[in-house]
Amino acid sequence: xxxxxxxxxxxxxxxxxxxxxxTRRILPEVNYDVYLAIERPKDICSLILGFHNNYxxxxxxxxxxxxxxxxxxxxxxxxxxxxxIQLVLTDPQYKDIFITLVQDIxxxxxxxxxxxxxxxxxxVRLRRWQTFLEKHGIQGLSDIAQRGxxxxxxxxKCLLLPRxxxxxxxxxxxxxxxxxQDFQLEGCNIEVKTTITKQPQKLEIANERQLDDTDIxxxxxxxxxxxxxxxxGIKLPTLVDEIRRSLSSVPLVKASFNTLLFEVGYLDIxxxxxxxxxxxxxxxxxxxxxxxxxxxxxxxxxxxxxDVRYSINISACQNFILKEETVISMIDANYE
Numbered sequence: 001x002x003x004x005x006x007x008x009x010x011x012x013x014x015x016x017x018x019x020x021x022x023t024r025r026i027l028p029e030v031n032y033d034v035y036l037a038i039e040r041p042k043d044i045c046s047l048i049l050g051f052h053n054n055y056x057x058x059x060x061x062x063x064x065x066x067x068x069x070x071x072x073x074x075x076x077x078x079x080x081x082x083x084x085i086q087l088v089l090t091d092p093q094y095k096d097i098f099i100t101l102v103q104d105i106x107x108x109x110x111x112x113x114x115x116x117x118x119x120x121x122x123x124v125r126l127r128r129w130q131t132f133l134e135k136h137g138i139q140g141l142s143d144i145a146q147r148g149x150x151x152x153x154x155x156x157k158c159l160l161l162p163r164x165x166x167x168x169x170x171x172x173x174x175x176x177x178x179x180x181q182d183f184q185l186e187g188c189n190i191e192v193k194t195t196i197t198k199q200p201q202k203l204e205i206a207n208e209r210q211l212d213d214t215d216i217x218x219x220x221x222x223x224x225x226x227x228x229x230x231x232x233g234i235k236l237p238t239l240v241d242e243i244r245r246s247l248s249s250v251p252l253v254k255a256s257f258n259t260l261l262f263e264v265g266y267l268d269i270x271x272x273x274x275x276x277x278x279x280x281x282x283x284x285x286x287x288x289x290x291x292x293x294x295x296x297x298x299x300x301x302x303x304x305x306x307d308v309r310y311s312i313n314i315s316a317c318q319n320f321i322l323k324e325e326t327v328i329s330m331i332d333a334n335y336e
Contacts, residue, residue, distance in 0.1 A: 001026060003036055003106055004099045007045050010038045023048065026106070032115035034106070039088075045095075046088040047102045048073075049122060051115050052081070063126040065133045067094030068101065070126065087126070096269045097138050101129050132262065140270035146236055149264055150279050151194030151224045152182050153239050159222075160185075161246065163328065164335045167253050176263035180209040181219070186334035188218040188327075191289075197227045197282050201314040208308045211295040218330050219289040220322070223314060225282045233278030237271040285314075286322040293320050 010022045023037040033050030062070040062085075071086045078084060087105075089098040105125045112118040141149065152175065160183065161169040168185075175182035183190040191210055193203040203223060205211060213219035227233075240261065247254035289295065294316045296308055 001106070001110075003047075003103050006036045007038060007099075010036070011043050014038065014040055014043070027110050030109070030113050030115075030118065032118055034109070036102075037086075044089060045098065045102075046086050047105065048087075049085045049118075050078075051083040051085075051119060052079075053083075053115060063123065063130045065130045067091045067097060067133060067138070068129075085122070094133075094138055097133070097267075100267060100269055101125075104129070128262075132265070136265035140267070140273050141265050145265065146274060146277075147194045147196065147226060147279070148192075149266060150226070150234075150236050150239060151192045151222075153236075153243060154224060154234075154281065155183065155190065155192050155222055157239065157243055157246075159328075160331070161243075163331050166247055166250050168335070170247070170253050170257050170260070173257075173260055176260040180207070180212065185331060188220060188330050188334065189216050190220045190222055192222045192224065194224045194226060197225050201225070202311040203314065204309070204311050205295070206309060208296050208298045208301060208306065211289050211293070212297040212299075213289050214297070214299070220327055220330075221287040221289050221317070223285045223287070225284070226279045227282050229278045229280060230276070231278065233280040235278050236274045237268075240266065284324070286324060286327045287317050287320045288322050289320070293317065 006024050006026065010024055014022055017040050019040050021037050021039055023035040025033065025035050027034040032052065033048075035048040035050070037046045037048050038044065039046065062072070064070060067090065069088050069090045071088065073084050073086045075084060087102065089095060105122060108121055108125055109118045112121055152173065156169060156173055160172060163169075164172065164185065172183045172185050174184045181189040181191040183192075195201060195203065203221075211219070211221065243257065244254060247257055287293070294312045296310055298306075301308065
């Protein structure tokens with residue numbers, strides 16, 4: 001069920017109605033009420049949830065964001081001890097995001113019959129979206145973030161999935177969850193850095209833990225050098241779709257992949273924007289991070305200093321370069 005299609009039907013059915021709500025009940029199989037609604041005359045879209053158990057009122061701590069508002073509302077025909085929650089779009093420029101948000105909530109609660117669990121899931125999803133909007137906004141990923149994501153997905157598709165399998169490959173992609181390196185494997189962590197060939201070949205390091213190999217058997221730095229094109233090469237949404245298709249036989253793993261994409265700020269509604277450019281992989285180099293590799297680590301910092309960002313010149317890393325087959329052997333040794 002597509003929520004945007006239901007809202008369009010309601011707008012068409014509104015006709016000459018000048019004010020008030022038009023609603024359509026959805027998910028009739030669950031033990032609570034779920035409606036999509038528009039409010040005339042501005043055709044403001046909203047999701048309305050109705051719960052019959054009064055105890056939920058004491059649990060209300062409603063999230064909010066610049067794009068949406070969550071209200072406790074009372075309609076004249078509500079039965080006693082009936083709780084109504086309305087999620088409403090408050091900023092028209094966020095409409096596409098709001099549609100995606102509501103679709104996400106509906107998809108999740110459609111699997112939940114119990115109203116207490118549905119109420120909790122509703123709040124959890126809203127808080128995730130609240131965090132997403134605070135972190136990423138509505139414009140989509142920046143050019144740098146797009147390139148970074150492309151590099152990580154390229155590593156996933158071309159290096160890891162063929163070697164360690166679909167499930168272990170996706171679950172090894174831990175960077176979106178906040179780990180110091182992008183990938184955590186058995187016996188090997190991989191940090192991916194992506195640059196554009198026409199720029200100076202420097203790698204930006206996010207913090208003092210990113211290249212710290214303490215308690216890591218093998219820490220590999222993968223540098224992917226790209227060029228951009230409007231026609232040749234691979235587009236970011238194309239790469240995303242290729243990985244999704246490869247996961248079609250393992251729906252739970254595919255769902256995990258989509259969650260990780262969400263965490264890095266990738267939404268399908270921005271796909272048309274991302275399709276404007278393609279990437280060509282010009283060169284890939286692997287480096288073993290150890291000993292006197294050029295880096296700053298946590299143990300080197302004076303007490304009280306942290307969150308150190310710095311850059312390293314690729315030319316200073318040449319003594320640590322590894323052949324791809326050596327890296328593959330490191331991976332294969334732990335996934336036989």
